[in-house]
Amino acid sequence: MTNVSVRQLDLRFGSVEVLKNLNIEIAEGEFLVLLGPSGCGKSTLLNCIAGLLDVSGGQIHISGKNVTWAEPKDRGIGMVFQSYALYPQMTVKGNLSFGLKTQKFSKAEIERRVNEAAEILQIKDLLGRKPSALSGGQRQRVAIGRALVRDVDVYLFDEPLSNLDAKLRTELRVELKRLHNQLNHTMIYVTHDQIEAMTLADRIAIMRDGFIQQLADPYTVYNKPANLFVAGFVGSPGMSFLDGTLSEDGTSFTFGNATVGMGDYDGQQNDASSRNVKLGVRPEHIIIHTEAIEGVTIAAELDIVEALGSESLLWLTSQGEKISALVNADDEYEAGSTVHMEFNIGKSSLFDTKTEKRL
Amino acid sequence: MSDQLMALDGAQGPKPKKRFSRRNIFIYGTLIVVSLYYLLPLYVMIVTSLKGMPEVRMGNIFSPPVEITFEPWVKAWAHACTGLNCDGLSRGFWNSVRITVPSVIASIAIASVNGYALANWRFKGANLFFTILIFGAFIPYQVMIYPMVIILREMGLYTKLGGLILVHTVFGMPILTLLFRNYFSSMPEELFKAARVDGAGFWRIYFKIMLPMSLPIFVVAIILQVTGIWNDFLFGVIFSKPETYPMTVQLNNIVNSVQGVKEYNVNMAATVLTGIVPLVIYFISGKLFVRGIAAGAVKG
Numbered sequence: 001m002t003n004v005s006v007r008q009l010d011l012r013f014g015s016v017e018v019l020k021n022l023n024i025e026i027a028e029g030e031f032l033v034l035l036g037p038s039g040c041g042k043s044t045l046l047n048c049i050a051g052l053l054d055v056s057g058g059q060i061h062i063s064g065k066n067v068t069w070a071e072p073k074d075r076g077i078g079m080v081f082q083s084y085a086l087y088p089q090m091t092v093k094g095n096l097s098f099g100l101k102t103q104k105f106s107k108a109e110i111e112r113r114v115n116e117a118a119e120i121l122q123i124k125d126l127l128g129r130k131p132s133a134l135s136g137g138q139r140q141r142v143a144i145g146r147a148l149v150r151d152v153d154v155y156l157f158d159e160p161l162s163n164l165d166a167k168l169r170t171e172l173r174v175e176l177k178r179l180h181n182q183l184n185h186t187m188i189y190v191t192h193d194q195i196e197a198m199t200l201a202d203r204i205a206i207m208r209d210g211f212i213q214q215l216a217d218p219y220t221v222y223n224k225p226a227n228l229f230v231a232g233f234v235g236s237p238g239m240s241f242l243d244g245t246l247s248e249d250g251t252s253f254t255f256g257n258a259t260v261g262m263g264d265y266d267g268q269q270n271d272a273s274s275r276n277v278k279l280g281v282r283p284e285h286i287i288i289h290t291e292a293i294e295g296v297t298i299a300a301e302l303d304i305v306e307a308l309g310s311e312s313l314l315w316l317t318s319q320g321e322k323i324s325a326l327v328n329a330d331d332e333y334e335a336g337s338t339v340h341m342e343f344n345i346g347k348s349s350l351f352d353t354k355t356e357k358r359l
Numbered sequence: 360m361s362d363q364l365m366a367l368d369g370a371q372g373p374k375p376k377k378r379f380s381r382r383n384i385f386i387y388g389t390l391i392v393v394s395l396y397y398l399l400p401l402y403v404m405i406v407t408s409l410k411g412m413p414e415v416r417m418g419n420i421f422s423p424p425v426e427i428t429f430e431p432w433v434k435a436w437a438h439a440c441t442g443l444n445c446d447g448l449s450r451g452f453w454n455s456v457r458i459t460v461p462s463v464i465a466s467i468a469i470a471s472v473n474g475y476a477l478a479n480w481r482f483k484g485a486n487l488f489f490t491i492l493i494f495g496a497f498i499p500y501q502v503m504i505y506p507m508v509i510i511l512r513e514m515g516l517y518t519k520l521g522g523l524i525l526v527h528t529v530f531g532m533p534i535l536t537l538l539f540r541n542y543f544s545s546m547p548e549e550l551f552k553a554a555r556v557d558g559a560g561f562w563r564i565y566f567k568i569m570l571p572m573s574l575p576i577f578v579v580a581i582i583l584q585v586t587g588i589w590n591d592f593l594f595g596v597i598f599s600k601p602e603t604y605p606m607t608v609q610l611n612n613i614v615n616s617v618q619g620v621k622e623y624n625v626n627m628a629a630t631v632l633t634g635i636v637p638l639v640i641y642f643i644s645g646k647l648f649v650r651g652i653a654a655g656a657v658k659g
Contacts, residue, residue: 052552073558085549089571098567099557146553158549 003028003063003186004049004154010057011041011048011210018044019210022058028153029184035197036207037233042190045207046156049188051075063153073103075154078147082159084139086131092142093127096149117148120179137168144179157189161196173199194234198222206230223347224266228356231280231349237313239349240286240323242279246272246350253279253350256319258298264346269359276353283313285344286325288333297340305333316341408432408627415623431624435632439625441612442601448629450602451609454520455589455636458605462524463584466531467577473532474539475565479551489540496533504597511598518600526598527588535580542576543569578644586637606633 004026011019018041026032034042047053049060051072059068067075086095093114100110118124121141131139140160147155160176161169177200180187191197197204198218205215206229214226225231231239244255246262250270253260260279262269269277289297300318307329314333316323318341325341333339350359377383403420408431410424437447444450476482477489507526508517516522546569554564595605604612610633614626 047552050552050556052555072552072556077556079553079556081549081553083547083549085547085553087550087554087568098554098559102558102563146557150557 003030004188005061006045006049006058007061008058009045009048009055009060011044011053012056017210019048022210022212024205024212024215026186026188028186031180031187031189031200031202033197033201033204034188034190034207035192035194035204035233037192040207041210042192042207043158044210046158046188046190049075049154050077050079050156073099076152077154077156078150078152079156080140080143080147080158080160082162084131084143084163086139086142086146088131090130091127092123092129092131092134092145095131095142096127096145099146099150113149113151117145120148120182121145136164137172140164140172144176148183152185154186154188157187157191159191160189162191162193169193169196176200194236198234206233208233224358225280225349226358228278228280228351231351231358235282237283237324237326239280239282240321241351242281242321242323243353244277244279245275246277248275253277255279255321258319260298260343260345261295262345262350265348265350266346267350267359269350271359272350272352273354274352277359278351278353279343280349280351281323281343282347283324283326285347286323287342287344288314288325288327288331289340289342292340293342297342299338300341302333302335302337302339305335314339404627404631408435408624408631410624412620412622412624431622432628432632434622435613435625435629439613439629441604441609441616444601448606448609448613448632451604451606452632454599454603454609455606457520458523458527458595459585459588459636462527462531462588463581465524466528466535466584467580469528470532470535470580471539471570471573471577472565473536474541475543475569476561477536477540478543478546479548479564479569480561489536492533492536494533496537500530500593504593508597518598518603520599520603523594523598523603523605526594527591530594531584531587535584538580538583539573539576542573546572582640582644585640589636 004024006022006024009019009022010017022045024032034045036042044053048055049062051067051070055068059066061067062075062077072079087098090098096114096117097110100113105113114127115124118127121144123138123141123145126134126138126142131142134142140163143160157176161172164172173196180200189196189200198221201218203215203217204221206213206221208229214221214230216224216226221230221234225234225239228241232241242253242255244253246253246269250272251262253262292299298318300316300323302314302316304315306313306315309329311326311329312331312333314325314327316325316339323341327333351357352359406423407415407420409427409429411426411428411430414425435447436449438445439447473492477485511517511522511525514522516525550568551564554568559567589605590607591605592607592611595608596611599605599608610629613629
């Protein structure tokens with residue numbers, strides 16, 4: 001069942017078009033992540049869904065009701081902000097109950113809901129404190145609690161973890177996932193952090209310049225990126241792109257003097273508009289050999305070795321193209337030496353140079 | 360390397376500071392000269408006000424009083440004559456209180472809501488409205504006096520206290536609105552959004568979220584308005600009559616009266632009395648300038 005539905009949404013600030021004819025359907029209980037670089041319109045879209053921005057065109061439906069003109073409070077949403085936005089002069093309890101008091105709930109009901117949310121988020125001990133006496137992670141928990149007490153159908157998160165340090169971010173990420181599994185509410189989550197997107201999402205919508213580039217589950221987004229932008233944006237360290245040509249029958253790809261067989265390719269390489277294509281290979285889909293294997297490997301110069309701890313990242317040059325590859329941290333490689341790469345073609349992607357779409 | 364202490368040669372620890380460096384002498388010298396320049400008139404006023412007339416006539420204005428007397432202060436407060444009235448400055452003082460208190464409250468109450476609306480509820484025409492308001496801040500008051508007199512006359516408020524209060528409230532609006540708008544604009548916008556999602560409306564957000572966070576700006580506005588309105592002379596002399604003269608106008612009438620002997624000691628006492636309210640406000644509210652009231656709302 002559809003829970004949130006955005007139909008032909010337009011948003012303009014003066015003459016600047018931020019969102020144009022945007023459509024997205026979000027199922028009940030789904031965790032959707034809006035992912036994209038800064039300025040792609042993802043937070044704007046979230047603000048439109050929340051009712052904090054008036055749309056210029058189109059409709060927004062939440063739980064089967066057209067809420068395009070409804071006030072934020074009447075949309076059945078709870079929202080968590082990047083800067084926490086806790087009311088500084090109120091205690092944690094005051095922060096949690098402010099919305100409920102505004103909506104004139106009974107004292108007992110407020111008490112029950114606040115306690116329930118505090119229980120779930122383990123902030124019971126903090127109820128009497130002011131936000132200024134809390135750490136970043138605690139503040140964000142309270143902010144999530146403030147959304148939870150509203151007991152609504154849809155929860156909106158606007159980069160909630162971006163202000164936290166790396167360790168806390170990982171902890172709260174897991175907690176959010178647990179929370180979603182536990183409550184099974186619809187959640188829409190904006191982030192520019194692809195790890196958050198990959199780990200949390202049921203589906204990811206990757207946005208750029210106000211358009212959704214790809215809307216799919218994390219596995220598909222990662223392994224079959226819809227276009228060059230998605231391929232380059234998702235994945236860290238990033239995908240390497242090789243400019244080259246596809247053979248007439250589509251069975252081999254040539255860049256520089258090197259040729260790779262495309263027999264295992266998972267896609268429609270023959271749909272290319274011309275023979276000019278790009279091959280995208282992720283670092284972990286390159287196997288490094290010290291000895292050449294005729295017809296399989298391609299020689300490359302090893303420029304730099306970056307030890308990441310669990311593995312090492314090799315920066316290679318082959319036929320004038322820059323390529324990165326991940327290898328086991330225990331294997332030792334020497335910068336300046338020549339190594340031999342084997343591509344896992346079944347996991348790589350071919351892009352039409354003209355349309356930038358995956359083939 | 361062992362844990363043994365190494366012998367450290369050369370510079371170590373905090374850099375020694377010379378007390379009488381050229382820099383310090385210059386800074387403190389300038390400060391002392393400038394503060395003397397400002398404090399000297401005050402000193403002259405206070406010592407003169409504590410002298411009797413014979414001592415004043417001797418002319419040594421810098422010498423401390425030989426015989427301290429509070430007579431001039433009492434006279435200035437209770438007996439000095441302006442025209443036919445001989446009840447001193449006390450009447451003007453109470454008039455000023457009755458003018459200042461409502462004007463300050465009304466102007467700040469209206470301007471803070473104005474500023475809040477302009478900063479957070481971007482309604483259509485908000486920018487135009489704001490531009491007009493700011494433009495008002497740059498028009499010299501003198502231009503508006505005559506129209507204002509006519510408006511007040513038509514309203515039946517001319518020379519009444521209410522009229523003067525209205526004038527002060529209106530003329531305080533541009534600068535105060537600007538002040539509040541900028542303050543509310545600097546508050547995190549997400550706080551406002553969060554309150555809206557929580558279902559709070561215009562007034563609830565204003566009273567429950569914005570007001571408790573704006574103590575510093577209210578203190579600034581109070582200082583600005585109290586001193587401005589208390590020290591006002593122009594509007595006081597135009598929009599009131601002898602019975603409702605504010606203290607400043609009365610002070611002028613006492614000091615500038617041409618009849619009889621110039622009682623410098625009484626004049627000095629009257630002047631200090633008139634200036635004491637703004638001074639007290641500065642001293643009290645200085646402590647209230649608490650910063651970081653809004654700290655903790657955003658990442659800390």
